[in-house]
Amino acid sequence: MPTTVREFRVRADGEAPLTMLTAYDAPTAAACEAAGVDAILVGDSMGNAALGYDSTLPVTVEEVASRTGAVARATDEPLVIADMPFLSFGVNEAESLKNAGRMLKEEGAHAVKIESGSHTVGLTERLAAVGIPVMAHLGLTPQKVNQLGYSRQGTSREAANEIAALAREHEDAGAFALVLEHVPANLATQVTEDLSIPTIGIGAGPDCDGQVLVANDVLGLDDQQPPFAEAFGDVRGEMEKAVSGYVEAVEDGEFPAEEHSHVESDLDDLY
Secondary structure (H helix, E strand, O other), rough: OOOOOOHHHHHHOOOEEEEEEOOOOHHHHHHHHOOOOOEEEOOOOOHHOOOOOOOOOOOOOOHHHHHHHHHHHHOOOOOEEEEEOOOOOOOHHHHHHHHHHHHHHHHOOOEEEOOOHHHHHHHHHHHHHHHOOOEEEEEHHHHHHHHOOOOOOOHHHHHHHHHHHHHHHHHHOOOEEEEEEEEOOOHHHHHHHOOOOOEEOOOOOOOOOOEOOOHHHHHOOOOOOOOOOOOOOOOOHHHHHHHHHHHHHHHHOOOOOOHHHHOHHHHHHOO
């Protein structure tokens, strides 16, 4: 059965943690579904992982929309969540609603994720009120890279209290789930215990209700990855091996072979 927002929340109370991965294209999304992933995040991490940018900041609404549509068309079971890119929300409420609503109305997402702060509490409430489910995101928020860098967040008592307070405020505003990124595990544990909505950790320890990673890290597609990630395969190595095999076969004249070609006898005397 397809995973709905309500089902996602119910599964958080089950024995097995929720699983979420990013995906930016149909083949990766289909593989995630086949592997039994509960949710797919069409993350603005596509900026670094798929589009060749140095950060997530250049990612546009159009890019997220296009890739959200691809993921939604390729899957039936997982919850599909569109990640709202930098400046697509929080500047103007009407524009925020339009951009977020487009992901559901036109591209087939089931929910959106927004990098959160004090400025997104009211927006979360407004989005939820019009039927746009919101996954909040606290801790390391890459869209604030110019302010925060990529360092661990919530390491002081003051910063931890702020994250905990914002988590409660976003739950009260109607968020259906919360991503906690690169925060101390004991902070994530306390936030998870305090909230009734599921927490999804990334670099936040084992006690969240679920986990999320960037698919490139899980697949082993990049040379480097964050300290909280792990490669569960070597897809890059397999890709290089396959491409090297193709190049060698073409250069040696072994490809295309007879079985890869079609001969039409009536064309033998064309010239």
